[in-house]
Structure formats: C-alpha cells, structure tokens
Amino acid sequence: MAVGKLYIGRRVREIREGAKLTQSSFAERLGISTSYLNQIENNQRPMSASVLLLLAERFSVDFSAISTNENDRLLALLVEVLADPVFAAHSPTFQEMKLVVQNAPIFAQALLSCHQAYRRNSEQLASLDDHIGSWATEPTAYEEVRDFFHFVDNYVHDLDTAAESLAETLDIPNNDANVALAKHLEAHHGVRIRRTEAGDDVLRRFDPSSRTLFLNPYLPVATRSFQMAFQVANLEQEERIGKIVESAAFRSADASDVCKAGLRNYFAGAAMLPYQVFLATTKGLRHDLELIATRFGASLEQVAHRLSTLQRPGQKGIPVFFARVDRAGNITKRHSAAKLQFARYGAACPLWNVHRAFESPSRIIRQLAETPDGVRFLCIATELMKSHGGFGTPRPRHAIAVGCEISYARDFVYADGLDLTKKTAYDAIGISCRICERADCPQRAVPPLKSRLRVNRDVREILPYEIF
Incomplete structure (x- = not known):
C-alpha cells in the first residue's frame, strides 16, 4: 500500500493569505525559494516533510487537518512527533518514516501514543509549578x-x-x-x-x-x-x-x-x-x-x-512574550503569546538576560536563548527606574524583557549582526529550577521535581549531586 504524496497547494495558499503575506515573504519565513512555493501552491510539486514541519512551527498548522487520507494523516503525525527535540539523536529519514507507516502502522500508532503520554507527563510536571506554595488553597484575587x-x-x-x-x-x-x-x-x-x-x-x-x-x-x-x-x-x-x-x-x-x-x-x-x-x-x-x-x-x-x-x-x-522582573527575580508582570512560559511562583531562570539588565542601566541587552524543549528565542531586556520626585525619593527599579521565537527574529532590529544559525550562540535557559530538566546547569538553585538524586562522596562537580 503506497503512501500518497501531499499535494495541498490550495491549503498552503489559504494559510499564506490568512497570514496576509506575499509569496516572497511567506517563502522567506519558511526558508524556501519563491519559485518552489509557487510550484507547491499550484500542485506542481508535493509538500516535503521539512516544509510541513516549518508550517507547523511558524503558522500553527494542524498536520492531520491537511492530509488527504488515513496513511497521510498517520505519516504527518509521525513527522511532527519525531521533530520533537527529544528524538534529536535518532532522526529517521522521511523515506524511513514512510516505510514504517506502510509496513508497521500499529508500531507507528504505538509510538504516537508513547509520545502523547510523554507530553502529558511533561505538562503535569510543569503544572506542579502552578501549585507549589498554594496546595489546597484557592487562588488569590x-x-x-x-x-x-x-x-x-x-x-x-x-x-x-x-x-x-x-x-x-x-x-x-x-x-x-x-x-x-x-x-x-x-x-x-x-x-x-x-x-x-x-x-x-x-x-x-x-x-x-x-x-x-x-x-x-x-x-x-x-x-x-x-x-x-x-x-x-x-x-x-x-x-x-x-x-x-x-x-x-x-x-x-x-x-x-x-x-x-x-x-x-x-x-x-x-x-x-x-x-x-x-x-x-x-x-x-x-x-x-x-x-x-x-x-x-x-x-x-x-x-x-x-x-x-x-x-x-x-x-x-508578531507573537511576543513580555515580562517585568524586580531585582529579586520575581516576575511582577508577564504574558506570552509565544511558546516561552514563565514561572508562576519563585524567581525566573538566572541565565535569562533580564537579570543582566540591572548590571547595565539604560542599555538594551540582547540574547539568543534555547529552552529545554529545543525552542529558540530572541530576548531583549533593559532596566528601568521610576521616580516622581527629587533627592531622597524612592526609585523602584525593574527590568523588562520582550522577545519572540527565532523564526520571527528578522522582524526585530535587535537581530541584526547576530548569527541565528550558530548553535553555540544560544544560551540554555529554563522556566524555573523546580521544573527544568537540565542536569548540568551550573546555576541550578534546587533539584528538579520528580527527579532522583545521587551523591558521590568521592567526586565533587559543580553541583553536589547527580540528577537522574
């Protein structure tokens, strides 16, 4: 049973027109040529897996909704799942994924179910951050x-x-x-x-x-x-x-x-x-x-x-995140239309550039950052001081942070001169230590929840324990 190619030109055109983008702008956002996009939209070429992934990442496209038959839907979902950074070390080719769907569809379904369970567990872990310090209490006003x-x-x-x-x-x-x-x-x-x-x-x-x-x-x-x-x-x-x-x-x-x-x-x-x-x-x-x-x-x-x-x-x-942080690291204002999420309780990740803003008053600090789920961001931060009086008047200081996912970075003047393609240019940041899974972070304040610890009395590394 052959897996059909995805000729979805009309759907791609609808997505582009819904975003109010020209073919050249849309192609640039996807990292493909305008001529290739034109061929896709006119069903002269099928949609490739890589472009499907970019559509999902940058335009919130539902893979299953654009596929034409059951095999295509299964293949599209498999492509989406295997794009998760957790599989970064084991990245099968598109042809290999087609063979799995064609010859072992039950195995493909099982992998999808396992990934769904993994995501649910990750979400539950993150949700624990919402309840720490407020167990069995109603939310405040x-x-x-x-x-x-x-x-x-x-x-x-x-x-x-x-x-x-x-x-x-x-x-x-x-x-x-x-x-x-x-x-x-x-x-x-x-x-x-x-x-x-x-x-x-x-x-x-x-x-x-x-x-x-x-x-x-x-x-x-x-x-x-x-x-x-x-x-x-x-x-x-x-x-x-x-x-x-x-x-x-x-x-x-x-x-x-x-x-x-x-x-x-x-x-x-x-x-x-x-x-x-x-x-x-x-x-x-x-x-x-x-x-x-x-x-x-x-x-x-x-x-x-x-x-x-x-x-x-x-x-x-452009979907951006915005936050205001005080000198103790508490987030006093926050909203994210991007994928970056903030800690509801406790301080923000110390590796986030918003903290460095206090060291450079009135300067705008830039940072390329990557969260544990593999999503990359352009982050901009600056320190602000408010005053409505003269000498001796209290002058509260805060830092504000705003930024976007890296696919939109070119729309910000702050991306100029930065190498957005260089992996080492990105700082590894998290949400908060309690739910961050990075085991080798030198700035970790407390161990992550739901992780086991091992202390080696003969070896002392940056952290006094191993996380596993």
Whole structure:
C-alpha cells in the first residue's frame, strides 16, 4: 500500500493569505525559494516533510487537518512527533518514516501514543509549578485576574476598539496625547487638571465633587498621559468594563475590583497606543522599542506591554512574550503569546538576560536563548527606574524583557549582526529550577521535581549531586 504524496497547494495558499503575506515573504519565513512555493501552491510539486514541519512551527498548522487520507494523516503525525527535540539523536529519514507507516502502522500508532503520554507527563510536571506554595488553597484575587488576562490572550476586543475610537477622535498620536486628553476631559466631562499639593505622594487623585484630577507634577510625560487616559476609562467605560468582569465570574469581589483596575489600565494603554497605527509602526520600525516610544510619547514599558496585546483576530502582530522582573527575580508582570512560559511562583531562570539588565542601566541587552524543549528565542531586556520626585525619593527599579521565537527574529532590529544559525550562540535557559530538566546547569538553585538524586562522596562537580 503506497503512501500518497501531499499535494495541498490550495491549503498552503489559504494559510499564506490568512497570514496576509506575499509569496516572497511567506517563502522567506519558511526558508524556501519563491519559485518552489509557487510550484507547491499550484500542485506542481508535493509538500516535503521539512516544509510541513516549518508550517507547523511558524503558522500553527494542524498536520492531520491537511492530509488527504488515513496513511497521510498517520505519516504527518509521525513527522511532527519525531521533530520533537527529544528524538534529536535518532532522526529517521522521511523515506524511513514512510516505510514504517506502510509496513508497521500499529508500531507507528504505538509510538504516537508513547509520545502523547510523554507530553502529558511533561505538562503535569510543569503544572506542579502552578501549585507549589498554594496546595489546597484557592487562588488569590491577583492570581485570578492574572489568569483571566492570560486566557483572553491579553487582548480585550471591546475595550481595545473603544480606545482606538477615542484615539482616532483625538488624533493620537499625531496630536500630543497629554494635551489632547486634558482637553477631552475638560470639554466632555468638565474635569480640570491640577497639580497635587506639596508632600502629597499620590500619582493621581480624582475629586468628584470639584471635578478635578490632581496629578503629581513630577510624573514623566508618558505617565501623565496614561493617568489621564485611565481617568477617561473611569468616566466613559465603566458599563463596558462591568459587563466584561461580570462575564468572567470571579470568585470574589476583590478579584472583580482588581480586574476592573486592570481593564482601566488596558484601556489607557490602548488609547495611547491605538491598535492599527501601533501595529503598522512596529512593523515599519522593526520593533525598535526606543523609536516606537518616541513616536507615541510613551515609555519603553508601555510599548513592550502593548506589543504583548497585539492579538486582534485577522490583524495579529508578531507573537511576543513580555515580562517585568524586580531585582529579586520575581516576575511582577508577564504574558506570552509565544511558546516561552514563565514561572508562576519563585524567581525566573538566572541565565535569562533580564537579570543582566540591572548590571547595565539604560542599555538594551540582547540574547539568543534555547529552552529545554529545543525552542529558540530572541530576548531583549533593559532596566528601568521610576521616580516622581527629587533627592531622597524612592526609585523602584525593574527590568523588562520582550522577545519572540527565532523564526520571527528578522522582524526585530535587535537581530541584526547576530548569527541565528550558530548553535553555540544560544544560551540554555529554563522556566524555573523546580521544573527544568537540565542536569548540568551550573546555576541550578534546587533539584528538579520528580527527579532522583545521587551523591558521590568521592567526586565533587559543580553541583553536589547527580540528577537522574
């Protein structure tokens, strides 16, 4: 019984058009020539296994959905499974895989089942990180809200489009957001902007009786704009925000209140950085954070966070991860539209470049990194210091990190000059020591869960134990 070749030109064309890419751009993303892609799309050549793998990695293609018969589906699934880095040392040829499917389909099915069990076990191990320190307890209000934003992909369509509409009305960013928002608050809500009194340390204070919004006079311009946009959300978006929170069905009133504050923040960021204009600008400036921040009168953190929200259906940006980390290594903000995941409890991997950002204030640090599952990333990190006062005023310091999977790296100016093909250029990082399986990591803080240890009294290596 012969295994049919995959002539799926129409499906490939649909994937390309869905991504809004030209043939040349699509071919470049797959690492093939435009002429080869043209032949595939016109069914003049079959789809190769290597291109199938790239489609799955870079465009989230379901192998089984594009295959034409049972043998093809089995072969496609086998190709996908054997692409897992766990099989890196035993990589059969495409012809060998075809022979297995043709002559031993039950064996192929058994291998698929074993791999599924392996993945489930890995996911369960990772999920233990979610529960450490909170066994038999309900999630906190903060954790509930964090999960809410995670499950909606950090994108809230109704609020995003409402903010974009406001920005269009005020002609942001062509107009100074600070001036435009102040005029809008006064013209539509009778709200005047005033300075806080000397010694009043709040960033923002609204007095409903006098219709006055007090802002700390020492705030950076971007923060002033954000606080005014937040006040607009308070005055114009409460009904919409209330419906969103109601549909989320939080367990407690505290979680509802925390989420409402988060949604007001979301609206403020989306108004300062309106979706379509921001998306086009990021592409045009190749995700240069500093240039984008200057273009919109925003902070680097506002820009990095906004990049993680570009998940509008049909108009998605590059899938990125974003995190904010304090000097102790705690992740205080996080979202990942990429495959990189963050530790929910405890500190982040010490080998991640976000920690080095504290050593080089105001500089952007680049890193090529590889996680234990073999996925590679371009990581960018920089240190930020916030202050709204003079000498003696507390100055909190954080580092922010943003990045993408390596297949998108060329869309970032930060990839220029880096050798993305050199294996030794990538630093081995993990999620957290508790669930990282790397046995030879010199920075390991604690042994991984579900691993056995062996201590050799006659030999002392970097770690005082062996992991197996």
